Amino acid sequence: MRMQIEGSQAVAEAIALCQPEVIAAYPISPQTHIVERLSRKTKQGHIGRCQFLNVESEFAALSVLIGASASGARTYTATSSQGLLFMAEAVYNVAGLGLPIVMTIANRAIGAPINIWNDHSDSMALRDAGWIQLFAEDNQDAVDLHIQAFRLAESLSCPVMVCMDGYVLTHAYEPVDVPDAVQVNAYLPPYDPVQVLDPERPVSIGAMVGPEAFTEVKYFLHQQHLRALEVMPELVEAFEQHFQRRSGGLCSAYRMEDADIAVIAMGSVIGTIKDAVDELRNTGVRVGCVKIGCYRPFPKFQVSALLEKTTRVIVVEKDLAVGMGGIVSADVQSALQGRQISVHTVIAGLGGRSISTSSLKHMILEARAERLTEPYFLDLNKTVIEQELARRRDIRRAGPVAEHMLQTMNVIGTKVS
Amino acid sequence: MTTERIKFYQTGTFTAGNRLLDEATRTVQSRLDRTNSLNSGHRACQGCGEALGARYALDAAMRASHNQLIAVNATGCLEVFSSPYPESAWQIPWMHSLFGNAPAVASGIAAALRAKRRDDVTVIAQGGDGATVDIGFGCLSGMFERNDDVLYLCYDNEAYMNTGIQRSGATPPFARTNTTQAVGEHPGNPIGNGKNVPRIALAHGIPYVATASVADLHDLERKVTKAIGVRGARYIHVHVPCPLGWGSDPAHTMKVARLAVESGLFPLFEAEFGKVICSTPIRRKVPVERYLELQTRFKHLFGPPQDTEALAAIQAMADDNIAVYGLME
Numbered sequence: 001m002r003m004q005i006e007g008s009q010a011v012a013e014a015i016a017l018c019q020p021e022v023i024a025a026y027p028i029s030p031q032t033h034i035v036e037r038l039s040r041k042t043k044q045g046h047i048g049r050c051q052f053l054n055v056e057s058e059f060a061a062l063s064v065l066i067g068a069s070a071s072g073a074r075t076y077t078a079t080s081s082q083g084l085l086f087m088a089e090a091v092y093n094v095a096g097l098g099l100p101i102v103m104t105i106a107n108r109a110i111g112a113p114i115n116i117w118n119d120h121s122d123s124m125a126l127r128d129a130g131w132i133q134l135f136a137e138d139n140q141d142a143v144d145l146h147i148q149a150f151r152l153a154e155s156l157s158c159p160v161m162v163c164m165d166g167y168v169l170t171h172a173y174e175p176v177d178v179p180d181a182v183q184v185n186a187y188l189p190p191y192d193p194v195q196v197l198d199p200e201r202p203v204s205i206g207a208m209v210g211p212e213a214f215t216e217v218k219y220f221l222h223q224q225h226l227r228a229l230e231v232m233p234e235l236v237e238a239f240e241q242h243f244q245r246r247s248g249g250l251c252s253a254y255r256m257e258d259a260d261i262a263v264i265a266m267g268s269v270i271g272t273i274k275d276a277v278d279e280l281r282n283t284g285v286r287v288g289c290v291k292i293g294c295y296r297p298f299p300k301f302q303v304s305a306l307l308e309k310t311t312r313v314i315v316v317e318k319d320l321a322v323g324m325g326g327i328v329s330a331d332v333q334s335a336l337q338g339r340q341i342s343v344h345t346v347i348a349g350l351g352g353r354s355i356s357t358s359s360l361k362h363m364i365l366e367a368r369a370e371r372l373t374e375p376y377f378l379d380l381n382k383t384v385i386e387q388e389l390a391r392r393r394d395i396r397r398a399g400p401v402a403e404h405m406l407q408t409m410n411v412i413g414t415k416v417s
Numbered sequence: 418m419t420t421e422r423i424k425f426y427q428t429g430t431f432t433a434g435n436r437l438l439d440e441a442t443r444t445v446q447s448r449l450d451r452t453n454s455l456n457s458g459h460r461a462c463q464g465c466g467e468a469l470g471a472r473y474a475l476d477a478a479m480r481a482s483h484n485q486l487i488a489v490n491a492t493g494c495l496e497v498f499s500s501p502y503p504e505s506a507w508q509i510p511w512m513h514s515l516f517g518n519a520p521a522v523a524s525g526i527a528a529a530l531r532a533k534r535r536d537d538v539t540v541i542a543q544g545g546d547g548a549t550v551d552i553g554f555g556c557l558s559g560m561f562e563r564n565d566d567v568l569y570l571c572y573d574n575e576a577y578m579n580t581g582i583q584r585s586g587a588t589p590p591f592a593r594t595n596t597t598q599a600v601g602e603h604p605g606n607p608i609g610n611g612k613n614v615p616r617i618a619l620a621h622g623i624p625y626v627a628t629a630s631v632a633d634l635h636d637l638e639r640k641v642t643k644a645i646g647v648r649g650a651r652y653i654h655v656h657v658p659c660p661l662g663w664g665s666d667p668a669h670t671m672k673v674a675r676l677a678v679e680s681g682l683f684p685l686f687e688a689e690f691g692k693v694i695c696s697t698p699i700r701r702k703v704p705v706e707r708y709l710e711l712q713t714r715f716k717h718l719f720g721p722p723q724d725t726e727a728l729a730a731i732q733a734m735a736d737d738n739i740a741v742y743g744l745m746e
Contacts, residue, residue: 021529021532021533022525022528022529022532024525048532049531049532049533049534050532051528051529051531051532053524053525053528053563053565054563055521055524055559055563056555056556056558056559056562057555057556057559059517059518059521059555059556060518060521060524060555060556060559063514063515063518063521063522063525063556064521064522064524064525064528065525066514066518066521066522066525067489067512067514067521067522067523067524067525067526067527067528067529068525068526068528068529068532069525069529070512070522070525070526071487071525071526071529071530071533072529072533073528073529073532073533075525089515089517090514090515090518093514093515097514197487197510197511197512197526198510199484199485199486199487199509199510199538201510202507202508202509202510202511203510203511204500204502204505204507204511204512204513205511205512205513206500206512206513206514207500207501207502207505207513208496208497208500208501208502209501209502210501213502
């Protein structure tokens, strides 16, 4: 049913339709609305005999799901930012154990300085943990990706993170088609675990593995990810058949048919980039946009294929590899190995800074004119940096950076844009 | 080569031998229907108290649960010596995830069983003192306060033995470990630090808390059996000597464990819903030195010169336990 609904509420409805048996939750903004709604629906008996556990930390939340998933239950949790880092050890563990847990990441920056707004630092920090990572462009995408995620996870026995931009999506009200139980049940078969803790058939799970087989276990996980690259397009096709709309997928192109320049990004910023592309196209600039919908496994060949006619690639990413630059752009570069294409790294939207169409347009034109510094920080306030550097030169005990920068900028309260 | 005569029966104690007990109450090491949940052939050290405690606790749990048992294990000695593939010593469904999350993993299993209407299966989580009182303490407390249907067994050997004898929050005062070495002004572990997790468990008001020792395996079996019959969060803290970490003779594991109980340093008690309901009386109190002198981790206390102040402080701890738990009444 099509309804005007908040992103988090819509995702909660989608999760409920997938009928998880155990949900563990620990509060952190901006994912809280999802689990709040799920706690209500569980209590009301709308999710069968689903058990909702209020736990004492994110580490416990994922650990609870490890036990539940290994007992053959369909499991779900959501987290953000510090919460994801706090459960990092368990995140790796889930993938190593091959448990098909589905987790929403309401993407948010990582402190210090503490910041509750959106960027992709959190899921990027755990990109190599062995979880499949899907990024939602809008709230319809978020709903649909979660339904696909359970089928994907359970078919490969591999965990899936569905990443959606904190606040930008989680707290945005927009029209979303929330499917019904009949549709979801027809698409998503019941969970049939490949391993289960069962007194009738005892197995040891999580035993120590030495150098003799550790590489092979990890290689197997890598193979599962490569399999996901084949399985995912099939799931998208099946989804379209069941729900009459196309959602998800590895990557997709927008106005790329004759584009010299491609802007690559993930998540909700795709909408803004498409606007910038449209406006530049009106002025005769041949630019297009490539969305990466699945970041892990990274669809190297598919991305490369979409960029066949392109001579310049600009990767706009909401994260920063400190001391290096881009994270996504490094992956794009490796996908384009051996080809004569300039790849620019643009760091944008950190800690919730708005990414405007005008800044994007300006940046694209600068890139075309070979005037971008590498990596390029969109809308960077250089004066503040220079003042702070000068202060550091003059005073040894210069104090905390963040607080002085705010003072220099004379910002009262928090200004998001 | 030096030889030592070892008697295969206990002497000099008040412990009643099995032969004197009636058939039903005997502790039987091996018989045809014993499940051997933790099977022979694992890689524990000679004289390992933890292997002994786990074997008796889990077999008792299997009997009490009619073989419907799932066990979770924290990282640690027990996990490492029992599990390397393909030689798992576990005859029961067994899972290891991380060092600090065994209680939460067990909570998850219990939740899944509830969702699947399997109320016939018992979930046990187990870990050493490091996993329990330190790194897994948050998850343990969470499992307690939610009153999740899990029996947690802590095998307390009073330090991080798996990583090579480092101090934990359960290391006793003055004990030498590799991170509280017997050097400097106050050698060994500082007095006044550490935590008493059985009492903290009790403060959660959970249905059942008990302490047990491998010195009295029959009592351990009884407590595990009782705990299996209770629903909700349950905690049993088992004192298990570690010959390697304590510097005691592997042949003396039972003796050392017994002296810890008989000196009052490790009180045996049971509690229900936050109240201590009974304790095991000491039949013949022994001075703490009898316990300490068998372990090289306390060697520095015996000098020369003897650290009379430290020994008096440890004796005071034992006497305090005896008073608090009414062990001599």
